[in-house]
Amino acid sequence: MPLGEFELIRRYFAAASCAQGAAGVALGIGDDCALLELAGDEQLAVSTDTLVVGVHFPEQADPFLLGQRALGVSASDLAAMGAAPLGFTLAITLPAADADWLEAFARGLDCMAARCGLRLIGGDTTRGPLSLTLTVFGRLPRGQALTRAGAQVGDLLCVGGALGEAAAALPLVLGQVAADGVHAEALLARYWSPMPQLDLGQALRGRATAALDISDGLLADCGHIAQASAVGLRIELEHLPLSVALREQAGAKALTCALAGGDDYLLAFTLPPAELAPLQQAGWPIQVVGQAVAGSGVQVIDCNGAPFVLSHGGYQHFGPSRD
Structure with a gap:
């Protein structure tokens, strides 16, 4: 029945x-x-x-x-x-x-x-x-919510862990690549079982000046903070946290996965420099990937300070599709 x-x-x-x-x-x-x-x-x-x-x-x-x-x-x-x-x-x-x-x-x-x-x-x-x-x-x-507005020039731009792993898992999820090997298992776990950083978010109350979760890619989501806070954000390529699993699985596309792949569901936030050491000493998985600067928008720079440009900046439902 x-x-x-x-x-x-x-x-x-x-x-x-x-x-x-x-x-x-x-x-x-x-x-x-x-x-x-x-x-x-x-x-x-x-x-x-x-x-x-x-x-x-x-x-x-x-x-x-x-x-x-x-x-x-x-x-x-x-x-x-x-x-x-x-x-x-x-x-x-x-x-x-x-x-x-x-x-x-x-x-x-x-x-x-x-x-x-x-x-x-x-x-x-x-x-x-x-x-x-x-x-x-x-x-x-009351009054302690983290929002996208509030980043100040000189703040550190931080993320809550390794980037791009769920994006690298997408070809495995779609059956475009065989899902075998130890790296595939780790990446698939990041895609299917994203663990929200609830404890980290609460630890950032009164410390972070702006925050959001990375769903559409670091570039696109940092753009929301930059716009809401009326600052520029500079991402330093050499400081992006890329795991061995990501590098092995994605190869030459690892940076694209980390910057624009999406589905990370990690926190990205701005932090006054004085707040970094106490949080890291407390064991929080915070990685500094750049800083807030005067201006607008998001810029990625390489180890020589030169601009690094991707062909697209993140996922949009009603915009251009991902590569």
Whole structure:
């Protein structure tokens, strides 16, 4: 007997560990709205992402991995604002109620929810081409949100780890290159299981002057900080953190992956120089890749100080496609 909408929700989502009660969630799945508790000196951070089959993931994507990725990329927006995770909703459009697919997807979603400290508090289901819309909620002290505006000339431009690995995994995900070897496994893990830097985001409250998460590529996303902050950003090619896995897999395209590949879901932020050492000494994985300068836009320079130019600067849904 085919599953109805409410039985589907009850069996695969309402029963999941991430849908059970938790601090900050006064009312979760089962009513017309969820109710969230906030202290009087806190603000609510909210972000929505949609992932569509054939655009954000291939049709034959493993549902367990897809569940992990869908929530991970959404929760990364909370990290970018310095918000502590609270809850999320899921609106899922399905071509059919396939029990095996749903069971695996729900497990992946639950796994990432546990890693991020997020609770499933509601959503919707409908029939149609596969798409996933997740809205994440976080909390943070009033006035301490990290935003894209605020970078100052002289600030360091930093990132939260090695760049380009998920972009290098894309040919493996699409089946264009055989996914074998130790490097392929590491890169695929970065693509399918992006771990939002939630703790780092909270550690940057009151320290970073501007921040965002890298989803469309370092160049494109730093452009948002430069514009919002009315500064220029200079990226120094020799300081880009490139892993051995990236270099081995991408070869000559490693720099393109790191600068414009996208899907890193690491934090990029500006930091007054005096704040760097205490954060690094505390163990945070901060890499300095450049600095904020007078002017506008983003410039990449090589070890000789000469401009380095890519053919494109990052992904846009309604702009030129990636190479």
